[in-house]
Amino acid sequence: MNQQNSSKTLKIISIIIGIVFFLTGSFLIYNYIYEVSTIIGQSDQSVIFWHLPILFIGMVLLVTGVYFNVIAINALKGSAASYNLIKTSLKSLTVILVILLILLLLSKIAY
Numbered sequence: 001m002n003q004q005n006s007s008k009t010l011k012i013i014s015i016i017i018g019i020v021f022f023l024t025g026s027f028l029i030y031n032y033i034y035e036v037s038t039i040i041g042q043s044d045q046s047v048i049f050w051h052l053p054i055l056f057i058g059m060v061l062l063v064t065g066v067y068f069n070v071i072a073i074n075a076l077k078g079s080a081a082s083y084n085l086i087k088t089s090l091k092s093l094t095v096i097l098v099i100l101l102i103l104l105l106l107s108k109i110a111y
Contacts, residue, residue, distance in 0.1 A: 007083055014072035014086045017093070022065030028058025
């Protein structure tokens with residue numbers, strides 16, 4: 001695979017990751033709002049506090065999805081800096097996912 005096909009593939013991967021993250025983040029934010037709206041007026045409203053991590057993860061995923069899409073669109077327009085950002089961001093995302101997988105495996109071993 002030559003350099004141009006490789007760069008186009010990375011741009012498409014970035015767009016796909018951006019869309020998946022954006023939709024997942026939107027769903028988590030919607031889910032939090034829905035859960036909170038269903039308990040308004042009830043005596044136990046602890047869900048508002050305990051589900052805050054879902055809201056925060058949703059916001060991070062939403063912003064990350066927008067980020068991946070913006071750099072991919074700029075790279076598709078021919079920006080070399082955006083293409084380098086895509087490469088760096090995908091490498092960083094891979095490292096983060098590996099760390100999260102290791103932590104998940106360690107938590108399963110601990111219990």
